[in-house]
Amino acid sequence: MAGATLIDGKAMAARLTETIKTKTAALSEHGITPGLAVVIVGEDSASQVYVRNKKRTAEACGFLSVQHSVDKDCSQDELLELIRTLNDDADIHGILVQLPIPDHLDATLVTQSVLPAKDVDGFHYENIGKLTAGNLAGTFVPCTPAGCMLMIEEQLGLDLSGLDAVIIGRSIIVGKPMASLLLAANATVTICHSRTKDLPQVARRADILVAAVGRPNMVKGDWIKPGAVVIDVGINRIDITVDGEAKSKLTGDVQFDEAVHIAAAITPVPGGVGPMTIAMLMANTLRSAERTQESV
């Protein structure tokens, strides 16, 4: 059986980044350089990698890129004070606090203290509210679902009328905003989670299947409707043995080697959703900077 089309997120993100670079250069001629501040608390190794990639891409786009590495034992007040400083800094158009943050800090309080106009993650309730209301133009769409949506549109077009979309995972970062976006594109949307009855059966209904649970290889080939578009948001590091040597590798939430024979199109891990998430962060930051020009 012929294999699915591989949705090349890396190539798509590279194209987007080129466009952002050009627009950034044009904006800089008007005296505005997009500024992105990324805050990382503690030493979580996966977060360190993500933040390094965000910084590198921001620099490649021609942004002002600032990283604040905060000690894992910092107090809530210290972190909030840093965010206040960034909120007040006219050179900073986007603020991102990399999640997760240590347990002694209140993640909700932290994400809600970012000024909505600089909330390039789209986590502030004001932005979530706009997204939920269908006001996509007036909000910052969270980066991972925004990137997934572009990949879905590339396969199926802008109008998803009559198509069934199933999202596995109900997180505030991916599952819930993904549902709002798919709904805005006229898909019929189901959100599944750990309490869903007969998950494989629900997944089999999906013309568009988005897996965002963080469980390696959970979605099996026989959960997938033949011809579906499969978006694998999972980035899981698993231990493997190669020639008797212990190694690790990244794997998605979907059992790729099974799914690739059944789906029409599928995102690989790595090289699918991950690069698109970063590209969308750049797009949101550029947009935030452009808005400051529109308001003068």
Ligand code: GUN
């Ligand atoms: N951790 C995992 N994904 C994300 C994201 O999109 N934004 C932030 N701030 N932290 C994350």
